[in-house]
Amino acid sequence: MLHRQSLAATATGIVLAAGIGATIPADAGAAPPRTTHPPATAQVVDVRWGAHPTFDRLVVDVRGTLPPVSVRPVKVLRYDGSGHRVPLAGKFFLEIKLSPAAAHDQSGRSVYQGPRLTRIHLPALKGVALTGDFEGVVTIGAAFDSKPVYKSFALHSPERFVLDIAHHPAACPR
Numbered sequence: 554m555l556h557r558q559s560l561a562a563t564a565t566g567i568v569l570a571a572g573i574g575a576t577i578p579a580d581a582g583a584a585p586p587r588t589t590h591p592p593a594t595a596q597v598v599d600v601r602w603g604a605h606p607t608f609d610r611l612v613v614d615v616r617g618t619l620p621p622v623s624v625r626p627v628k629v630l631r632y633d634g635s636g637h638r639v640p641l642a643g644k645f646f647l648e649i650k651l652s653p654a655a656a657h658d659q660s661g662r663s664v665y666q667g668p669r670l671t672r673i674h675l676p677a678l679k680g681v682a683l684t685g686d687f688e689g690v691v692t693i694g695a696a697f698d699s700k701p702v703y704k705s706f707a708l709h710s711p712e713r714f715v716l717d718i719a720h721h722p723a724a725c726p727r
Contacts, residue, residue, distance in 0.1 A: 595620045595654040595712075597691040600667035602678055605717075609678040611695060613649065613714040616664070619707050622714045623650045626701075630694035633685025641670065641680035643696030647703070648684070649716065651693075656686035677701060677718040 599614040613622075627648045630639035656665035670682040677697055685692035695701075695716070702719040 593617075594689065595651065596658070596664045597651060597654055597656045597686075597693075598664050598666055600681055600683070600693055602673060602675065602681065604675045608717045608719050609675045611678060611681065611716040611718070613651065613693060613716075614667075615651070615654070615712040615714065617712065619709070619712040619714060620651050620654045622705070622707075624648070624703070624705055624716065627694075630682065630684055630696070633687045633690070633692050639670070639682045639684055639694055641682055641694065641696040642672065643679050643698060645697040645700050647695045647697070647701060647716070649693040649695065649714070651691045651714070653689040654691040655689065656683065656691050676720040 595615050595617040597613060598616050600611065601614070602609060602611045604610075625648055627646050630641060630646045630648065631637065632639060657663050665683060665686070667683065668681055670680075672680050677699070678695060679698055680694075680696035682694045682696075683691075684694045695718075697718070699721045703716055705714065705716045707714055
């Protein structure tokens with residue numbers, strides 16, 4: 554009799570476990586699906602440049618919606634936070650600020666793949682540096698040998714900020 558009760562209890566346990574298992578969705582243990590939604594804060598992922606017949610172009614690539622961007626001439630480039638001078642050769646500098654933006658993800662890992670500090674040998678553009686990624690502001694500095702004459706605009710799909718710098722008349726081939 555005891556053996557029959559033990560078998561009945563075991564069978565009941567198996568049936569209950571199977572019933573509970575049947576109510577758990579099949580993908581409950583799977584990783585959450587990956588979304589392709591843009592990040593909540595724009596992420597600056599790259600800076601690139603190129604020469605054209607009458608101007609040099611600097612492009613800032615952004616993941617997410619392009620935030621407001623300001624460009625202003627400065628006497629010297631400084632790193633955000635420390636205030637240390639950015640070691641880029643040049644006589645004239647532009648500071649490009651994107652805000653709200655970040656060059657890192659929510660875990661603090663860098664998403665920026667561009668140069669941190671580099672010399673460039675184009676007719677107008679002489680250097681570029683990532684000068685800040687601090688408190689929702691990404692700052693990029695650009696160096697020039699002559700006073701830059703520039704225009705800026707946004708392009709979409711993919712999101713990017715463009716700065717076109719005119720070649721100095723002496724730098725243009727005739």
